[in-house]
Amino acid sequence: MDTLAGVRTVVAVVENSSFTIAADKLGISKGLVSKHVSQIEAAHNIRLFNRNSRKISLTDAGANYYQHARKLLEYYEQMLDSVVTQQNTPSGKLRISSPIAFGEHVMTRLLPKFSQLYPQIKLELILQNQPVDMLKDGIDIRIKSGKVSDSNMIARPVCKWPLIVCASAQYLADKTLPTTPQQLAEHQCVLDKHLDDNTNWLFGCKDGGDITVAVNGVLASNNPQAVVNMIKAGGGIGLAARESVAAELQSGELIELLSDYQSKVLEIYLIYPHRQHIAQKTQCFIDFILSQDFQ
Template sequence: MDTLEGMKTVIAVIETGSFTAASERLSMSKALVSKYVGQVEKQLNIRLFNRTTRKLTITDAGKAYYQHALNLIEQYEALVDTVTESQSSPSGKLRISAPIAFGEIVLAPMLPKFLRLYPRLEVELHLSNRPVDMIEEGVDVRLRIGDVSDSNLIAREIGRFELMLVASPSYLAEKGTPKDYLDLSTHDCIIDSNYRIAQNWPIKTEDGQQYTITVKKAVAANSPSAVTALAIAGAGIALTPSFIAKKAISDGKLQRVLPNYYIDEFTLTALYPHRNYLAKKVRCFLDFILVEYQNTDLR
């Protein structure tokens, strides 16, 4: 057994809380995970875990091992990156988490360019709208839309995008085009249930006056892509992110509603765990996404 592999295996078991989850994170069999942990325990003559049929708990020795092993792995990665900085590109597996719609529409089309720049990297893209435990799930970088409250993570702002009011040409031809924000209250509206604002849409006029208009819910969905699809199908007026709406607008499937009014904007943030050393593969991705997103026309 390679000592580094043994350390990484023990770290994965501790952070995921089980041999099964660790095997999935490391892409190895559960039996091999158990074997590596057993070899580390035998080599050091200590017990890292107390195992029962129902529960796995870490011992005091396991906690101490984890902290030291984590530091050693970080120091090793720093060593490798330092001595190869000018001679090779980053290598290994980079796990990225992102919201589903953003990942599908914006991030996925960018990744081939990233992989051409860094051909020795293997990228795993995990798309989910649920909260992600980066440590437990072994995620290197998480892209998040909206506020960040986890003080255990480092946040780097990538950019901002606005929310747009949109509707299909057929809907507007049938129901009329709103001329004023008050007109929204008479229209069928499509609600994204992910947003805390729900049916109370914030509106800022050209002269800077801020209002909130309560709209009539025609249908609700917990996906911005679904909300946009409903708008394209003529279900009503939708409040949707610019990175989703702009292509449909350019294709003539949607029209902006009240384009001179400001609605709201969200922040796109890259999150990564506090570490003494930030791996080169993570630094390269952060620099890449920052430049690419600033150059995109989907903001």
């Protein structure tokens, strides 16, 4: 007979493509994972997985079982959340993934406010610019620049995150300030590798036209804060989120360039699984973020 533990185990194995990782995520031994899967296979005379020494793959029966198992777990979570909602305030652990710069300068400011409203919800903020598999990584909410094409996810627009062109006073001390985007080709630029087309910077003009400039530089990083640090150290001209360098602009350590042109603007989205039921803790966080004024 299938048990809820067995169903959870099969789902975890599928979503992590590994008995070992599933065991770690569930907090049980690998042997117990194998036992749960074997019991389900024996009870129904089916094979859920094809196994060899290097990888596992779903059988047709396994794929069918997984689809129904996921729905069963969602209905179970809905039942628990409905019962808890009647008696308690929202609670549980909420894992939120965010791009590094946006997380450091925006999410870290908002999460304490949310925590004051919902003190029984435990928050974990994961900062990363790499692609995220929400199911495998156990992420409840993802903050991301740009939408996702996955039909299993819902993307809600949060705000626009403008980047500016800037350089340190140190770098500009003995150089001619660029007054047009094309003049960036004459300068060393610090490249942010996590941006699309990081060597081709797009600018919007007041007349409505666009200009794309190929830039060059010997310094690059996939971390926005590292890019800012290299700009501050005189490494060249770079793109940085305005909010992340607000203090440096005010102090004069960094100087904004080409302010008559609109450089890249990142569109920030809140992403969560497309399900009939959303956990109360998740819905509270969605409503909170969408109610914020990011201007």
